[in-house]
Amino acid sequence: MRRLTLGLALAAACIAGQAGAATPDAGRRECVDSPSHVITVCLIVDADGPAYEVSRKGKAVIARSALGLVLKGDGAARVDRIAGVDRVRRDDSWEQPWGEQRVIRDHHSELRVALAGPAGARPYSVVIRAFDDGFAFRYDEQAIPAGQSVAVLDERTEFNFVGQWDAWWYPARQADRDEYLYHRSGLNEVGLAETPFTLQGEGLYLSIHEAALVDYSSMNLKRTGQNAFKADLMPWSDGVLVKRVGAFQTPWRTVQIGETAGQLADSRMILNLNEPSQIKDIGQWFTPAKYVGIWWEMHLNKSTWGSGPTHGANNDNVRKYIDFAAANGFSGVLVEGWNQGWDGDWIANGAHFSFTKSYPDFDLPALAAYAKSKGVKLIGHNETAGALENYESQLEDAMALYEANGVSVVKTGYVKPNGSIVRTGEDGKPANEWFAGQYAVRHNLKVAQAAARHHIAIDAHEPVKDTGLRRTWPNMVSREGARGQEFNAWGRPTNPPEHLSILPFTRLLAGPMDFTPGIFDLTYKDKVEERVQSTLAVQLAEYVVIYSPVHMAADLPENYAKRPDAFQFIKDVPTDWETSHTLAGEIGDYVVVARQQRGAADWYLGAITDENARIVTVKLDFLARGKRYEAQIYRDGPGADYRTAPYPLVIEKKIVTARDSLTLAMAPGGGQAIRFKALD
Numbered sequence: 001m002r003r004l005t006l007g008l009a010l011a012a013a014c015i016a017g018q019a020g021a022a023t024p025d026a027g028r029r030e031c032v033d034s035p036s037h038v039i040t041v042c043l044i045v046d047a048d049g050p051a052y053e054v055s056r057k058g059k060a061v062i063a064r065s066a067l068g069l070v071l072k073g074d075g076a077a078r079v080d081r082i083a084g085v086d087r088v089r090r091d092d093s094w095e096q097p098w099g100e101q102r103v104i105r106d107h108h109s110e111l112r113v114a115l116a117g118p119a120g121a122r123p124y125s126v127v128i129r130a131f132d133d134g135f136a137f138r139y140d141e142q143a144i145p146a147g148q149s150v151a152v153l154d155e156r157t158e159f160n161f162v163g164q165w166d167a168w169w170y171p172a173r174q175a176d177r178d179e180y181l182y183h184r185s186g187l188n189e190v191g192l193a194e195t196p197f198t199l200q201g202e203g204l205y206l207s208i209h210e211a212a213l214v215d216y217s218s219m220n221l222k223r224t225g226q227n228a229f230k231a232d233l234m235p236w237s238d239g240v241l242v243k244r245v246g247a248f249q250t251p252w253r254t255v256q257i258g259e260t261a262g263q264l265a266d267s268r269m270i271l272n273l274n275e276p277s278q279i280k281d282i283g284q285w286f287t288p289a290k291y292v293g294i295w296w297e298m299h300l301n302k303s304t305w306g307s308g309p310t311h312g313a314n315n316d317n318v319r320k321y322i323d324f325a326a327a328n329g330f331s332g333v334l335v336e337g338w339n340q341g342w343d344g345d346w347i348a349n350g351a352h353f354s355f356t357k358s359y360p361d362f363d364l365p366a367l368a369a370y371a372k373s374k375g376v377k378l379i380g381h382n383e384t385a386g387a388l389e390n391y392e393s394q395l396e397d398a399m400a401l402y403e404a405n406g407v408s409v410v411k412t413g414y415v416k417p418n419g420s421i422v423r424t425g426e427d428g429k430p431a432n433e434w435f436a437g438q439y440a441v442r443h444n445l446k447v448a449q450a451a452a453r454h455h456i457a458i459d460a461h462e463p464v465k466d467t468g469l470r471r472t473w474p475n476m477v478s479r480e481g482a483r484g485q486e487f488n489a490w491g492r493p494t495n496p497p498e499h500l501s502i503l504p505f506t507r508l509l510a511g512p513m514d515f516t517p518g519i520f521d522l523t524y525k526d527k528v529e530e531r532v533q534s535t536l537a538v539q540l541a542e543y544v545v546i547y548s549p550v551h552m553a554a555d556l557p558e559n560y561a562k563r564p565d566a567f568q569f570i571k572d573v574p575t576d577w578e579t580s581h582t583l584a585g586e587i588g589d590y591v592v593v594a595r596q597q598r599g600a601a602d603w604y605l606g607a608i609t610d611e612n613a614r615i616v617t618v619k620l621d622f623l624a625r626g627k628r629y630e631a632q633i634y635r636d637g638p639g640a641d642y643r644t645a646p647y648p649l650v651i652e653k654k655i656v657t658a659r660d661s662l663t664l665a666m667a668p669g670g671g672q673a674i675r676f677k678a679l680d
């Protein structure tokens with residue numbers, strides 16, 4: 001790390017050809033270049049207030065866009081000059097305890113600009129980090145006195161894109177939270193969009209998101225004009241956007257930029273912008289794993305969460321899944337519907353959920369002991385139905401109970417229409433909050449911290465979107481936050497094939513997803529739009545394409561028993577990686593990902609296409625040079641087509657080296673999964 005003084009910083013700005021002390025812009029413009037001079041971000045401040053603009057390789061990407069927060073009590077006077085500049089260059093590497101890549105390089109240039117103005121203007125700083133694969137900025141409100149209550153009334157941040165772009169997006173603040181299909185449209189058809197908000201155009205791929213969302217409300221993007229967007233924070237029920245006390249920093253507003261879609265997926269910028277781990281001993285109690293469980297059968301209406309003769313979480317059924325897990329090398333068994341509160345309309349009655357009391361036909365200590373005797377752990381399930389106060393009041397007791405029963409992962413859930421999270425307001429009356437407003441953001445961290453005290457990892461469904469917090473809280477292992485496999489059980493309609501070629505360049509940029517792959521009985525409904533819209537090969541490829549340190553084998557044991565040949569891939573594929581590369585892909589068309597197993601020399605490849613058959617040739621130059629590998633290939637067989645014949649699968653073996661290429665032929669709605677087993 002190298003810290004430059006103000007004088008040197010100004011000199012650097014002059015050398016870079018930008019404004020410096022001698023220009024008419026003195027004190028009004030400062031720029032920072034990314035380490036290899038790919039991206040330049042400039043901060044400008046004048047009578048209109050602060051703004052920024054961005055170019056990549058000399059070409060404008062973001063035109064002048066406003067910056068700043070409006071706090072309650074701000075007067076008319078605004079910052080209008082640069083009062084100080086600090087520059088830091090960082091080139092460090094750090095190690096993830098688990099992840100898609102073990103060692104991550106954090107290489108960026110930071111520009112911190114202190115802004116000031118006439119009497120009455122509230123001073124603050126903008127911190128900008130320029131990476132070669134994107135940039136980020138945040139507001140640092142250090143001048144606020146300790147103990148002073150702060151209400152953020154507006155965030156002025158804008159993103160004014162230069163040129164012609166298409167966006168991949170879905171509307172924010174809708175009832176089903178983040179569980180929507182993405183649309184592709186011109187920018188001018190976008191209304192209020194969730195992030196990651198991915199753009200393609202001008203020979204580039206861009207994704208706007210945020211990093212380190214802590215004690216703040218989450219950001220959506222609102223279109224305000226031609227190519228013009230503004231930050232739109234999910235407010236509290238009283239209209240205030242964010243409530244803080246004393247000095248604070250906002251989350252980072254992030255923009256990843258690549259020349260290919262794959263460069264977005266392989267960017268680690270968001271993780272780099274989060275703080276180092278607060279859980280140093282995570283490796284002693286969390287191990288990336290695959291799990292099975294009492295789950296898909298309920299989504300298919302074969303059993304129920306609620307009590308009665310069809311109750312899924314009964315002792316015999318749980319033992320059956322424990323036996324299946326033990327026999328096939330899975331270390332976790334998820335059991336949903338084990339606890340009291342599911343009977344009747346559980347979405348409306350979330351406040352009645354108990355997180356410690358089991359239904360009578362689920363004997364937690366006995367099942368936990370049985371699981372332990374087989375080398376398996378139960379995975380806990382806490383569906384809150386958005387009743388956060390009820391959950392928080394039981395959190396400590398619940399986590400202590402699970403810890404005592406050997407549970408080391410808990411899946412949480414927040415099924416409740418967005419905007420109807422009930423909180424007891426300051427006046428004692430119920431208030432309705434957004435599922436990713438500051439209230440829920442605080443709750444998510446509170447749960448993770450309580451879980452960490454009991455050595456438990458969290459896999460949150462209907463979560464606050466991921467912003468890389470797993471770096472700081474590595475027990476936040478996975479999340480949902482998109483349309484997952486469950487939609488394929490509900491048939492209204494199910495996920496189209498292209499969904500899996502969009503996720504890697506949108507939702508998955510935020511972090512791991514608990515998608516629940518691996519459905520083998522693909523024809524449980526007759527109509528293709530009411531069942532999983534993929535071939536069998538895709539169900540294998542998902543384990544590689546979608547990154548998560550906990551992946552489910554979601555189908556019923558009897559369906560795996562029918563296809564031991566294909567099931568072998570699920571048994572083999574790891575969930576922890578030394579490194580990952582997106583080898584090819586176009587958003588909404590196809591994706592090819594290769595990952596090296598952590599702690600081993602084997603590589604795995606997953607390829608998925610949309611509704612179109614496709615042939616993609618990839619170089620195997622990611623393999624270690626001089627080594628031979630047995631490629632165990634699981635590909636779509638003759639006649640495979642997700643609409644008419646999802647099952648044909650050819651499994652074949654080939655010896656390959658890093659000098660070879662492989663041609664991947666994929667059926668409509670098809671894909672391919674490969675294990676490269678190192679031979680020498």
Ligand code: NOJ
Pocket residue numbers: 295336383413415461462480486
């Ligand atoms: C929605 C979750 O995404 C799903 O996995 C779970 O089974 C249900 N909620 C019930 O909690």
Ligand code: CA
Pocket residue numbers: 179461462480486
């Ligand atoms: Ca869900």
